[in-house]
Amino acid sequence: MKSFITAPSTALLAALLALSPATSAFYLPGVAPTSYKPHDNVPLYVNSVKPVAALQDALLHSVMSYDYYHERFGFCKPKDGEPKYVSESLGSILFGDRIMTSPFELRMAQNETCKTVCPHTYEKTSAHFVNKRIQQGYALNWLVDGLPAGQQIKDEITDTVFTSPGFQMGSMDFANVKKPRPVFNNHYDIVVDYHAVGGNHDQLRVVGVLVQPSSRAYPTGKVDCGENHPPMFLSEEHNTEVHFTYGVYWRESGTAWATRWDKYLHVFDPKIHWFSLVNSAVVVVFLVVTVSSVLFRALKKDIARYNRLDQINLDDLSGTSALEDGVQEDSGWKLVHGDVFRTPSHPLLLSIFLGNGAQLFVMTGFTICFALLGFLSPSNRGSLGTIMILLYTTLGFVGGYTSARVYKSLGGEKWKLNIGLTPLLVPGIVFATFFFLNLFLWANQSAGAVPFSTMLVIISIWFVISIPLSFAGSWLGFRASAIEAPVRVNQIPRQIPPTTTYLRPLPSMLLVGILPFGAIFVELYFIMSSIWFSKIYYMFGFLFLCYGLMIITCAAVTVLMVYFLLCAENYHWQWRAFLAAGMSAGYIFANALIYLISKLSLGGLAGTVLYIGYSALLSFLFFILTGSIGFFSSWWFVQKIYSSIKID
Numbered sequence: 001m002k003s004f005i006t007a008p009s010t011a012l013l014a015a016l017l018a019l020s021p022a023t024s025a026f027y028l029p030g031v032a033p034t035s036y037k038p039h040d041n042v043p044l045y046v047n048s049v050k051p052v053a054a055l056q057d058a059l060l061h062s063v064m065s066y067d068y069y070h071e072r073f074g075f076c077k078p079k080d081g082e083p084k085y086v087s088e089s090l091g092s093i094l095f096g097d098r099i100m101t102s103p104f105e106l107r108m109a110q111n112e113t114c115k116t117v118c119p120h121t122y123e124k125t126s127a128h129f130v131n132k133r134i135q136q137g138y139a140l141n142w143l144v145d146g147l148p149a150g151q152q153i154k155d156e157i158t159d160t161v162f163t164s165p166g167f168q169m170g171s172m173d174f175a176n177v178k179k180p181r182p183v184f185n186n187h188y189d190i191v192v193d194y195h196a197v198g199g200n201h202d203q204l205r206v207v208g209v210l211v212q213p214s215s216r217a218y219p220t221g222k223v224d225c226g227e228n229h230p231p232m233f234l235s236e237e238h239n240t241e242v243h244f245t246y247g248v249y250w251r252e253s254g255t256a257w258a259t260r261w262d263k264y265l266h267v268f269d270p271k272i273h274w275f276s277l278v279n280s281a282v283v284v285v286f287l288v289v290t291v292s293s294v295l296f297r298a299l300k301k302d303i304a305r306y307n308r309l310d311q312i313n314l315d316d317l318s319g320t321s322a323l324e325d326g327v328q329e330d331s332g333w334k335l336v337h338g339d340v341f342r343t344p345s346h347p348l349l350l351s352i353f354l355g356n357g358a359q360l361f362v363m364t365g366f367t368i369c370f371a372l373l374g375f376l377s378p379s380n381r382g383s384l385g386t387i388m389i390l391l392y393t394t395l396g397f398v399g400g401y402t403s404a405r406v407y408k409s410l411g412g413e414k415w416k417l418n419i420g421l422t423p424l425l426v427p428g429i430v431f432a433t434f435f436f437l438n439l440f441l442w443a444n445q446s447a448g449a450v451p452f453s454t455m456l457v458i459i460s461i462w463f464v465i466s467i468p469l470s471f472a473g474s475w476l477g478f479r480a481s482a483i484e485a486p487v488r489v490n491q492i493p494r495q496i497p498p499t500t501t502y503l504r505p506l507p508s509m510l511l512v513g514i515l516p517f518g519a520i521f522v523e524l525y526f527i528m529s530s531i532w533f534s535k536i537y538y539m540f541g542f543l544f545l546c547y548g549l550m551i552i553t554c555a556a557v558t559v560l561m562v563y564f565l566l567c568a569e570n571y572h573w574q575w576r577a578f579l580a581a582g583m584s585a586g587y588i589f590a591n592a593l594i595y596l597i598s599k600l601s602l603g604g605l606a607g608t609v610l611y612i613g614y615s616a617l618l619s620f621l622f623f624i625l626t627g628s629i630g631f632f633s634s635w636w637f638v639q640k641i642y643s644s645i646k647i648d
């Protein structure tokens with residue numbers, strides 16, 4: 001596998017970061033190798049404590065992460081005082097990283113079999129809190145030289161060993177089947193792999209970190225890290241004293257620094273993954289080819305007929321031969337030519353959505369391309385989040401321009417409102433939801449709560465960069481000429497005949513929406529597990545293909561629906577196209593709810609609200625994205641077909 005660390009990515013990210021004055025405090029770790037000499041101090045940092053799937057049932061029991069130094073955990077602090085934050089990127093903070101210094105001392109290539117850190121006495125409430133977290137399958141996340149400490153896991157299907165980031169805070173003792181007891185891990189065996197480079201083999205680099213936690217109830221005065229101690233239970237009836245110990249083992253390894261991430265990037269059953277991708281690709285391609293060939297032939301016939309009629313009408317004014325065909329002219333999409341470009345209802349809202357949709361579209365496209373080129377390697381912690389935020393803010397220009405140009409073309413008149421609301425409405429909704437969900441995290445003292453200072457940074461980036469850029473885009477959009485309709489709009493709107501069942505708004509939306517959803521369904525599963533189970537997501541090649549398939553499907557089925565709609569002499573196609581394509585977000589939300597029932601078992605209200613809130617937020621953005629794809633492809637289609645017929 002190729003190296004994930006590329007020099008251009010650093011330069012590019014640095015350039016992007018330089019665009020935003022507020023982010024100068026963040027730096028990009030993990031992009032250059034650090035070499036240590038034997039006995040050099042290798043810092044071990046601790047990250048927030050996150051839930052992973054519980055061992056007993058493989059379900060996720062919580063979505064809330066906690067600070068490592070949350071007082072109830074009682075983990076030891078560094079010897080020289082309070083733990084300090086290690087600087088992080090904006091995206092890393094947003095995605096829930098809280099990296100801090102730790103009391104663990106690692107000296108390069110120097111084994112330690114038994115070191116003690118502080119003892120801690122757990123009171124009843126703390127013991128209850130910790131036991132609950134063990135039950136929910138929480139894992140500790142440590143970082144050594146930017147590499148997450150993991151546990152080795154064997155994939156039974158492919159028979160390969162890989163490293164899964166994070167290690168269990170405790171385990172469940174099933175000796176008493178009715179009432180399993182949580183076992184607390186208080187000893188850590190840290191195994192660090194290093195690779196020697198340089199002339200004298202004296203430059204040592206960290207290329208792998210494993211932590212094997214275990215539980216050892218030491219008798220008083222005998223903290224010896226021995227393995228023959230009984231497991232440690234935290235009593236909820238009386239105070240329990242716990243001694244924390246650790247050992248460090250250094251192993252020389254042949255793994256080069258550039259490939260040290262490879263063992264973290266494990267694909268569960270790649271065959272199934274490829275199979276389902278190829279499967280959906282075949283279905284999509286088949287569908288699109290069928291749809292477009294049918295549509296193309298139908299249109300060709302329609303256009304030929306319309307133009308022939310025209311010709312006959314002109315040639316033969318007596319109209320005897322036209323009469324034979326003339327009956328046919330009373331049907332089909334040509335009849336609504338005087339209404340099809342009529343301004344839809346709520347043009348302001350539609351254009352704002354479309355502007356933001358275009359912005360999202362370009363942002364997602366760029367992000368996936370960056371990822372494909374290897375810029376968003378997992379060693380740049382949070383680079384995905386950072387780059388998405390920066391792209392979205394700078395692409396405010398695209399949003400403003402599109403919104404204004406569409407609004408002008410739709411014949412809207414409240415241009416001031418359009419300029420003002422384009423950068424405010426959708427981001428405002430997103431930010432308000434985000435803020436509301438953050439309140440839940442704050443209330444639960446979760447580390448996932450975004451700090452107030454980070455919120456301020458985001459808001460100021462927004463006001464300083466995005467809004468002015470959007471205004472500039474809007475200004476240019478209004479200055480540009482409106483996109484002219486190929487046919488004139490009649491004074492009096494036509495009556496719309498009653499439509500058949502499947503063309504009614506709801507059935508058509510349900511039918512159209514399911515296909516784009518089907519195109520990304522496979523990938524969605526992996527994205528969800530990377531979001532909620534904190535797995536590393538890196539299959540951007542798959543994502544790229546799925547995203548492409550989704551765009552094609554979305555455009556093709558929406559165009560088909562619009563064609564049927566126009567044939568049924570219904571000319572309200574603008575909102576219908578937007579909503580029908582956007583309906584795939586409805587399926588995504590429904591899928592998230594099914595996931596909630598089948599893969600998660602969130603006990604409390606807060607966890608459920610958070611999960612549903614974030615799912616709704618993502619679905620809303622997806623709604624705007626797919627809706628815009630549907631609208632723009634339909635708009636192009638309508639423009640094309642009406643400019644190819646002659647209207648007298």
Ligand SMILES: *[C@@H]1O[C@H](CO)[C@@H](O)[C@H](O)[C@H]1NC(C)=O
Nearest residue numbers: 109110111248249250251252
């Ligand atoms: C340190 O421990 C590892 C693992 O047990 C062992 O392979 C290695 O030889 C030890 N190194 C030294 C210097 O003792």
